[in-house]
Amino acid sequence: MATITSAGIGSGLDIESLITKLVAAERAPITQLATRTDTLKTQLSVYGKLQSAFSTLRDSALKLSRPETWQASLASSTDSTSVAVTAGSSTTSGKFAVSVSKLAASQTLSSKVLPSAPATIGNGNITIELGSWNSDQTEFTTKAGSTAVTIEIAPGEDQLTQIRDKINAAKAGVVASVVTDASGSRLVMRSSETGQTNAFRISVGDADGINGDDSGLSALAYDPSVGVSSMALNLAAANAMAVLNGVAVESESNTMKDAIDGLNITLLKPTTADVTLSVDQDKDGIKKAINEFVTNYNAAVTMLRDQTKYDASNKTAGTLQGDSTATSLQNQLRGLAGSGTTLGGSGLGRFSDLGLDPGSDGLIKVNDTKLTKALANLDQVKGFFAGVDTTDASNSGLAVRFRTLTDKLLSTDGSLTSRQAGLQTRINNNGKQADKMEDRVSLTEARLRARYTALDTQMSKLTSLSNYVTQQMALLNKSS
Template sequence: MATITSAGIGSGLDIESLVSKLVSAERTPITQLTKKTEGLKTELSAFGKVQSSLATLRDAAAKLTSPSTWGGTLATSSDPTSVSVSAGTGASIGNVSIEVSKLAQSQTLVSGTPYASSTATVGQGSLTITLGAWGSNNTTFTDKAGATPITINIGNGQDTLSGIRDAINSSNAGVTASIVNDANGARLTLRSTATGETNGFRIEATGGLADLSYDPRVGVTSLIQTLPAQNARALINGIDVSSESNSLKEAIDGLNITLLKTTTIPASVTVGQDKDSIKKLITDFTAAYNAVNALLREQTKYDEGAKTAGTLQGDSTAVGLQNQLRSIIGGTTSLAGSIGRLAEIGLEPGSDGSLKTSETKLNTALGNLDSVKKLFMGLDGTDSSNDGFAQRIRSYIDGALSTDGRVSSRQAGLQKLIDNNNKRADQLEDRVARTEARLRARYTALDTQMSKLNGLSNYVTQQLAKLNE
């Protein structure tokens, strides 16, 4: 709500305007201080961006100083449609021959008698499913260690083909049931959930479910076996390997092998250094450096034509960061043998301080991976200025971003100036408020006195007028 005042009524003076102008003059230092504070906040925000960009560069450099980066391997298969491979920790560089004679598979049974539809009634009773391994010609059966036979009771409302399917699937018996429709009708198919010889199964049926029993040991084959449970078999470097699944994770240390189909000729697996991943990390490092360089260049620039300056133009911390990073990138190291500069592997510093990548040079350099490794992560031991480039960049940024580093110190200094300005602005606001109150009191008193004098003047004038009558 606006304040209503009668100041000036008695004297005729425009006291409100007079006080407003005087208070406005008193507020001039606050306006100037606020403008300075906004400038400081803009600088602090700019350093926040610099800090974030530097952290990204440090992380990119750290990856190039990690031994695991340079120890990474890549596995390839000459026949990836038959044998798929991937290298993990501990994979040894070399070649492996893999010949696949069998794929691991699940035992599969199908009902011999077709039904009119999935809703056809089969019968009531029980099915007991036991997991295990069948012997030669299915004449023997060895129960699977640790597995317990599961009995499934089929009652009224479950005795249709689809009802039995659902009951089996919800029993967790290690067998999956489904219905297949062919030209003769609907058939129930049963398939062991897991592959491998020990995941075969037999079925005992009671009541009206005799058509769903399977135990060839005793001549019960109401269900027909279409696929036997079997292990995968492969010759790996001439050694016979058997596995319950088609994923061979322990056959060769550090190598994950997946068998997809049998082979007519051995698949050749080659394990080598993962140059593609290293190249990507080098590219990421280059991009992160260029981002920092572009940010600092933008923040510290001065446009002579437009007479405009970047937020951090002339800031010694920002300029120092820019110069030091460019100095490191353009420097040399003697740790990598014949390679001493980044330009020699295709990372060429431009006139604007950025790095330009020559794909041809970089690809050629990666043929001598040990030297490239030392170029980035080498440690001199006595002279840190001779360390690899990634080591130097990471070390420099770690220092700059540390609690007492130049970036952190500059941010803390700017924040302190902002806090001091805010505190001073509050003090000035209090002073302005007191000044306004004092001025209003003074001019109100003056207004009152002027009103009294005006009243006295009017009285004297009236009395003189009466004397002249």
């Protein structure tokens, strides 16, 4: 807020304007410092973007230097509606014949039609036990490691939907649901998991004291081994049966993860003929990783070029024009891109041999036809990018060396990080210097205001004396 002052009244001088101009002159160095600080902040912002670009480049180089990238496989099925397949990184290339005779199944039981709410079924308790049945269901073998679960059904919580919810909440290895059609509602129970050992039996402790009469809670009992089958068996628990390359296999699940190393096979339906599963190296995935690396390399080079160039037509310089760190980064990138390695074997020593052609502008252009041809010799391409020379690090694969370079640049004492820290320190120091200069300007303004106020007061006194003398002289002349 401007200060209201009467400076200048006594002398008639525009003292306030004079002080303002003198203070403005004192503030000129602060304005110049602020301009330099804004330039530093712009440079710091650009270096932040460069750090992001180099970090992205490092990630793509790291991907190409990892063994799992080169071990990735692609699996396919000649009948994916019957047998689906996906491949892991350790899968060996080849073909596998699969035929499916039977899918794994969950035991499923259904009750007779039961009264719906608000009617009740009956109270007591239900005990569910997992295990396996013999072929005629006269014997039940408890599943190893499982424990029977007893569910209490108290009066007031024995409606059909309440019983369903209590069974599901007990997590006894079965899932209950209510199925309603034109005839009424039934309780359906099925094993949570497929397989012969995930069958189950149900024992009921009916509040009426009779546990197998199909009345009250007993309507939910199922234990053929003791002659109780109040619920009907709709589907028996079963293992999946298949033949893999002539070998009969059996699985409790329709997903086979261990039948063939690295392959996840999902059985979807029985087959009438062999389904062929093919596993090949994922060359398309590798090509994509190479193209991503080139894209990220070009992005970093383009950013450096744009920020360091001088536009003669517009007479404007990039933010980092003449910056030694930025120039060094450019040289390091281009130098590494122009280097080679012997780990790619004969005929594959430089980027250009792979179809990655360096241009005069420093950017790499991808010759897709040449790259596809080179990928036919995947081991050589892997050596070119991911090979490690333990005796001469400068001969290691290009992705390994790019990863090493970017790791170094982005480390806590790397040139990118150090340059940003240096710029931030200069910005902070400028801020402190500006504060001190502002204090000096404030003191200068106060001193000037005091001096000119004193001058104004003295001028006022002199003016009053001059007026008095003038009046006295006029009176003297008049009396004469």
